Amino acid sequence: MQIVKPPKIQMDDVPLNRFHIKIAGLTFGAHFIDGYVLGQIGFALTQMTPQMGLSSFWQGMLGSSALIGLFIGSLFLGHISDFIGRQKIFCFSFIIITIGTFSQFFIETPLELFLLRIFIGIGLGGDYSVGHTMLAEISPRKHRGILLGSFSVIWTFGYVAANFLGHYLTYIDPNAWRWLLMSASLPAFIILLLRIGTPESPRWLMKKGRYEEANTIIKKYFGTNVILNDEYSERKAISFFALFSPQYRQRTLFNSLFFICLVIPYFAIYTFLPSILNIMGLNQSFSTDLLLNFILIIGALLGIVLTQTFSRRGFLIYSFIFLAICLGLLSFIPEQQTLVMLMLFAAFTLVLSAVSNLVGVFPAESFPTKMRALGVGFATSMSRLGSAIGTGLLPIAILSFGMQSTMLILTGILASGAIISILWAPETKDLSLVEASDISVP
Template identity: 25%
Template sequence: MSTIGQRIERLPFSRFHLVLLLIGGAGYTFDGLDSAIIAFVLPVLKTQWALSGARLGLVGSATYIGFFFGALGAGAVGDRFGRRGVMMGALAVFCVASGISALVSSYPAFLASRILAGLGTGAESAIVAPYLSEFVAARYRGAFVSALAAFFSCGFVAAAVIGWIVVPSGPAGWREAIGLTALPVLALLWWRRRLPESPRWLESIGRPDEAARVMSGIEAQIAARGTVLGPVSGLSEPAILPVPVLPYGGGLLSARHRRGLFVAWTVWLCLTASYYAVFTWMPSLLIARGMTMVHSFGFSILIYAAQLPGYLLASALIEVIGRRQTITSFLLGCVASGGAISIAGSDAGVIAAASALSACLSGAYGSLYAYTPELFPTHLRAIGCGSASAIGRLGAIVSPVLVAEAMPHIGVPGVFAAIAATLLLGGGVVLLFGPRTERLVLEAL
């Protein structure tokens, strides 16, 4: 194990880690808010701009088109130039583009600004989990990163509340709702300015002195609050050689990393396609069952709120039964609850089943966010996570359009049958091919 790895592994969970979790989590909150608010805007734009079919589905997919390129770019830049700069730049891009999308008055301009906003959220989402995972010890890393993903649910619930109250308030309600997603990000940018660069990344590229200074600052913060840190066992100066600069994915596609890459890409694609097929269209699906727009938005708050217990349960289970088993268990729960939606005969039954589906999808996502950074070494971690997130967003791009086109022909039961098959494929891959990573230090993976 490297010197920096040894120093990190002896750290207890501290106020430093809690602040790091809140700062990273706040970014995920705004990512979730931005992604979810479109679901509440779609029914309004359908009427105001006379959109239908594929054009309406493309609005739902626009954010994820940008997300795809943002996640890919974040991985390349994050491994080459550092994690911190990507996190700051991504937030700035999102803030500006989201604000523009609230002001434009034409379909093409709205589509373009949503794609640009997605570029920022894609880079943000792809870089935060690998960045935070590099600051924590193996014994609580899974629970820590899984808890980070729980902040997405805060954004979804906030979007549902805004959609319920603000969107129906008048013809410009949808503009005000989108504008509300952008303004608080300015405060988060200011808060993040003091974040340190990842010491593990600094060490991996041959900058051990800078890595040591970052670690000394972290240790000083922890010691200042009365914690006595034990000695670093077997302390020795590692032979650190700079990682060669390769074309994007050059090292990632080597034989050594193909198994992890196959697992990450497949599960991200299956889960993300299913997740956004459900949540992009949830308010519209409820309206299609005869609910009014206001009622469907109100029930969506309950459905989105069910995400939080799903994330928290994943955080509790992931260190107990393991990453692969936790992911697979939640995916099976998704299949069961999706089937319950298809056969539910009452609004109450639909809401209960949809809430269970929401919890299970979120639990699977929380587990996957913790698992993915562990599939790649430090010098490829951002590229690996970014590529997996980008591949997943291909599903998010396609699935809203497919649902829009398929719904008139196969109905709700057919849609959920297709989602169930997709989730079973992802669960089978992670269970059969996913490597075991729990309790292993990052340097050993």
């Protein structure tokens, strides 16, 4: 009797299995921690400011400190992983995060907290680069959009969790901010333990010529009939400046600029949300926070569906246009029109949260394996640098120019994102990662 061997299938086309879900879960952990770390600082500052006599300068520096670290970590650790491997940075980043978040309990000066949060941000930034890259490199193309887009959902859950815990703890004890800041260390330590022993990316191993190791991992986790044909003829080290070569500079600029245009309004508005709501004439309370946090979660979940249903390019372009219109209208509506303002702000929040799914999808799908971590890391680092600058300057802009002019500036940033996307956004939906070498604007 003749034994029929199962047909060979590409790793891009394997069914979703438990290993995919495991790596996704471990990768999502960084985004939960990121949302949690960025969401908790606003509540911590309300208690720290009178205790430590924080000036406006230090409030701005502490509010943007983790974003500064994210810029550094995304830029350098992602590039390093192209040389030493994804898995090493995958674990090392959470050693940094665990130590940094735990140490926040013991700080005595704002400078100490500022430096610690930069340290934490470096770990988070490195994990952004490597986490997106690892998951993109093992995910089947059919499910890649959902898995990569889910980062935004998990980030939102972390941000909302920090909001709820912050509301609860700040009424218990004047020193509750220490426990709030340190609380991220427990989930970070658990994620670190679970990441130990995870395998290296087979695509990275093949790029380095370690075919036997790569095939062993593929057979163990995906099946004995699974093969991987990828663009591995070029095994020399990739220079950072390759991102700006004629072949890649357009996608480098697109991923960096659309990312920046999307996250500057996000972080600038939601870091200082209580102040903004009060200036706009909307009462800031626990119920208002509850409503907006609920909308953030609904938007993030909706974004997964929209990412999978519509073209990546179309979803991004029309979202930018919608967001710019909403924020522009909010700039001119009188304060007396409270209901209209609230509805517009809710619609803005919903779509902003939904389209934020694409920041985890586009960069990872735009670059070939040989420079994926470098490209993702650079785009992420640029976005966090823009976020840090925008977050730091927002209070100064409101004080100097007023709320209306500040909102119009943010509207201009969103409109710029729409123009950049119309000119340069590629369509990456349903592409294999081999085809990432050949993407172009439709």
